[in-house]
Amino acid sequence: MTEPSQHPSETLVERARAHLRASGMRWTPQRRLLVEVLLSTHGHVTGSELVERCRAIDPDTTPSTVYRSLDALEGLGLVRHSHGHDGVEEYHVLPESVHGHLRCEACGGTWDISEAEAQALTQALAGARGFAVNLSHLTVVGRCAQCPPVVATAEPELADAEP
Amino acid sequence: MTEPSQHPSETLVERARAHLRASGMRWTPQRRLLVEVLLSTHGHVTGSELVERCRAIDPDTTPSTVYRSLDALEGLGLVRHSHGHDGVEEYHVLPESVHGHLRCEACGGTWDISEAEAQALTQALAGARGFAVNLSHLTVVGRCAQCPPVVATAEPELADAEP
């Protein structure tokens, strides 16, 4: 995976263009902008965030174009979407390797979960149920090491009132 | 309308009422209906599904009331919500035990994941990262044993074009 001369993302933009054109789709300024924004993105972004970011660069950006382009790019496998913490669609870019996500519900931080790290889960489920985990759709929510643990939720506990 | 019957849900409705009243909240026909609908619910329901189901029984049901009551009940710990497959909020009732969910992306079936079953994952993440998994927010997507495995996604593979 060594790119000889240029910025890695430079190459990726190039590839995105090639992919689009190879599929009979067109390489437009709007799509180029979107691809660049996507490539400058670390973890996940929601559709509306992408609209914003594109607009920050080109104020003429239109939501419909962004969403349609996102669709197109997704069809080519350049981006993928999953469901986010609040039920918002989230896109993430170029999954070089299949991985899941970890999100801290306190600080909002996110990290990747590698296949190796998820192995404990995938194997457990495969063994017990014959269930094949789709790692790219896995988001694990909880508390990261930096955030204080939950402070005794003071919960009514309806279900356990039973003697 | 007080049946001295011993349907388990009968008891739970009673408890829900007690909980509400203990918190200074009121027990209204609308809330009673919602609680009954919730208790007759197996897995998860979306807010709008709940609105529908309530409307099926009482056509005068109003969305705003349902959502507000859902909020109230959630505040008491009687229901919990998580994010669903398409990013829709999903409620599930009375989590007697904390558990996650398993969803087959082919047949749409869902199952619970017990703490024991998730232990492999939670321990792995706790050990490696000090991350405390919130099991009730865990949804694992994949293929169940009954559904055929994915048939070679024929994916463009942008990220790794050549060896």
Next chain:
DNA sequence: TTAAATGCAAAGGGTTTGCACCGGA
């Protein structure tokens, strides 16, 4: 040339909110 993409504006679906009235406790 010519079909694909764009931009606009309007629709859509689920959820939320403001406000006056209603009704549990």
Next chain:
DNA sequence: TCCGGTGCAAACCCTTTGCATTTAA
């Protein structure tokens, strides 16, 4: 009585769609 709840309608947010126009190839 009194404050929480209800109902209605309108607002909202994000996303999608129809259609005429533009534009990449």
